[in-house]
Amino acid sequence: MLDRAQRVFDAPNSFQNFIAGRFVGAEHGDTIPRESPAHGKIVSYYPASTRTDAKAAITAARESFDAGTWAFSYGGDRARLLQEVARMIRRDADELALVEALETSKPFEAARGEILFSAELWDYAAGAARALHGDSLNTLGASMLGLVLREPIGVVGIITPWNYPFLILSERLPFALAAGCSAVVKPSEFTSGTALMLGRYLKDAGLPDGVCNILSGLGDPVGQTILDSHDVDMVAFTGSTRVGRAAIAASAGNIKKLSLELGGKSPSVVFADCDLDAAVDGVIKAATVNMGECCIAGSRLLVQASIADEFQNRIAQRLQQVQMGDPFDPASRIGAIINRAQFDRIAQMVRDGLASGARLVCGGEPGHNAGLFFPPTVLADVTPDMRVAREEIFGPVLSVMSFERLEDAIRLANDTEYGLAAYVWTNDLTKALSCSRRIRAGRVWVNAALEGYPELPLGGFKQSGNGRETGRYGIEEYTELKSVHLKVGEQTERWVEGA
Numbered sequence: 494m495l496d497r498a499q500r501v502f503d504a505p506n507s508f509q510n511f512i513a514g515r516f517v518g519a520e521h522g523d524t525i526p527r528e529s530p531a532h533g534k535i536v537s538y539y540p541a542s543t544r545t546d547a548k549a550a551i552t553a554a555r556e557s558f559d560a561g562t563w564a565f566s567y568g569g570d571r572a573r574l575l576q577e578v579a580r581m582i583r584r585d586a587d588e589l590a591l592v593e594a595l596e597t598s599k600p601f602e603a604a605r606g607e608i609l610f611s612a613e614l615w616d617y618a619a620g621a622a623r624a625l626h627g628d629s630l631n632t633l634g635a636s637m638l639g640l641v642l643r644e645p646i647g648v649v650g651i652i653t654p655w656n657y658p659f660l661i662l663s664e665r666l667p668f669a670l671a672a673g674c675s676a677v678v679k680p681s682e683f684t685s686g687t688a689l690m691l692g693r694y695l696k697d698a699g700l701p702d703g704v705c706n707i708l709s710g711l712g713d714p715v716g717q718t719i720l721d722s723h724d725v726d727m728v729a730f731t732g733s734t735r736v737g738r739a740a741i742a743a744s745a746g747n748i749k750k751l752s753l754e755l756g757g758k759s760p761s762v763v764f765a766d767c768d769l770d771a772a773v774d775g776v777i778k779a780a781t782v783n784m785g786e787c788c789i790a791g792s793r794l795l796v797q798a799s800i801a802d803e804f805q806n807r808i809a810q811r812l813q814q815v816q817m818g819d820p821f822d823p824a825s826r827i828g829a830i831i832n833r834a835q836f837d838r839i840a841q842m843v844r845d846g847l848a849s850g851a852r853l854v855c856g857g858e859p860g861h862n863a864g865l866f867f868p869p870t871v872l873a874d875v876t877p878d879m880r881v882a883r884e885e886i887f888g889p890v891l892s893v894m895s896f897e898r899l900e901d902a903i904r905l906a907n908d909t910e911y912g913l914a915a916y917v918w919t920n921d922l923t924k925a926l927s928c929s930r931r932i933r934a935g936r937v938w939v940n941a942a943l944e945g946y947p948e949l950p951l952g953g954f955k956q957s958g959n960g961r962e963t964g965r966y967g968i969e970e971y972t973e974l975k976s977v978h979l980k981v982g983e984q985t986e987r988w989v990e991g992a
């Protein structure tokens with residue numbers, strides 16, 4: 494794969510927008526260059542779309558939706574198309590993973606796994622397109638039949654972040670299409686390649702022009718135009734809490750629906766009775782997967798006091814074996830951080846933690862020659878008031894706190910404004926169930942970390958967001974309910990007497 498990466502270094506990929514069924518550059522032909530964070534070489538050019546481009550994409554989506562061709566199509570036909578896209582994704586998995594590994598610096602094998610899992614999501618959504626249905630009420634009396642129709646919500650804007658570019662898009666777009674919606678997709682300006690590649694698959698699979706439009710560009714103007722548009726009925730936004738708040742403000746214009754997947758500060762709760770080897774491995778995985786640039790990263794370790802020292806030391810020892818390096822080295826588990834700004838923020842947060850009294854167990858800010866590679870870092874003696882205990886770091890940094898009793902563990906786990914995920918390690922059913930039921934988070938893993946299934950919904954409590962993606966809930970998110978009151982038989986009652 495390294496030789497194929499080398500070819501991209503020599504001749505970077507150049508992508509186009511997909512608007513109204515056509516492959517086009519940005520209005521003025523401007524592009525955004527993307528460097529591979531691990532190699533410091535340009536690997537991609539994306540169209541630097543303008544407000545005009547965004548409006549053209551929205552208009553195409555609006556017209557296609559209002560024409561009704563896709564919205565009223567047979568679910569079986571939608572399913573076949575989505576399955577065909579899934580097939581193409583699998584066919585091109587290596588190519589998609591190459592682009593993703595180059596643009597994000599995640600290890601190639603991890604990128605490939607995400608692409609293949611994305612194909613599963615397209616397949617699942619295909620099934621959901623056939624299974625989606627409303628309801629009927631035959632209990633309203635002899636002369637009234639109630640129908641509850643599930644209709645596509647309309648034009649959906651999908652704005653995605655840089656950490657799992659194709660996967661996060663695949664948790665949303667196929668479900669919106671399965672529901673009969675039209676879409677405008679805006680990927681992150683750092684990692685737009687695979688989203689733009691998807692346009693070709695949709696076209697070749699036969700999606701009617703304008704039903705899905707994909708364009709790259711900066712958050713403002715492109716994302717902001719989508720948020721502000723009165724022709725967009727819903728926005729599925731995934732990204733920072735800061736931009737999520739801006740989305741809420743912008744949605745007031747036409748009261749559009751929002752589905753928000755925002756930040757997290759998820760706890761790994763480790764009880765003394767757990768399988769320690771499995772827990773050490775799972776806690777490390779949850780904290781360092783995707784370089785910690787993961788919304789559901791287990792970035793807080795809450796460990797029972799009686800095993801805290803031993804557990805922390807075992808984590809530090811095992812982390813020595815986690816290889817950090819070139820995404821195309823099969824041994825690499827950790828690649829480079831997405832960009833200099835994010836790297837500097839991680840370093841700053843570690844410094845802040847140490848200055849406020851945390852103790853460095855391993856890792857820490859690397860020297861100047863390290864490029865954008867940040868080593869897995871464990872901070873012990875963290876207290877709940879420290880920034881490293883409260884704020885999302887989005888890097889491979891684990892903040893360790895300890896607890897005595899189950900009640901303390903749950904209180905600490907919930908002592909956050911976020912609520913995306915939690916990981917619980919115990920062999921005691923009561924503790925496992927108590928944590929699962931009482932920790933306020935959208936996903937809880939018990940004796941496991943990060944294993945995902947298209948069947949299960951994902952999303953956040955509290956300031957981690959609103960709405961749910963994937964599973965049967967994922968398609969319902971993109972629908973509106975309509976009640977039809979259907980009078981049957983002869984009508985004898987009159988509202989105006991004597992009429």
Ligand code: NAD
Pocket residue numbers: 652653654655656657661679680681682710711712713715716717718720731732733734735736737739753754755756757787788885887913953957958
């Ligand atoms: P970000 O909020 O900076 O950007 C996300 C997307 O929003 C990008 O496409 C960006 O161009 C766009 N955007 C920026 N400004 C905008 C504006 N004014 N109007 C409309 N769109 C705008 O986030 P990021 O740095 O790409 O990603 C990191 C963040 O995303 C982290 O906080 C992480 O927790 C979160 N995240 C959450 C999930 C989840 O499922 N909950 C998944 C991945 C990432």
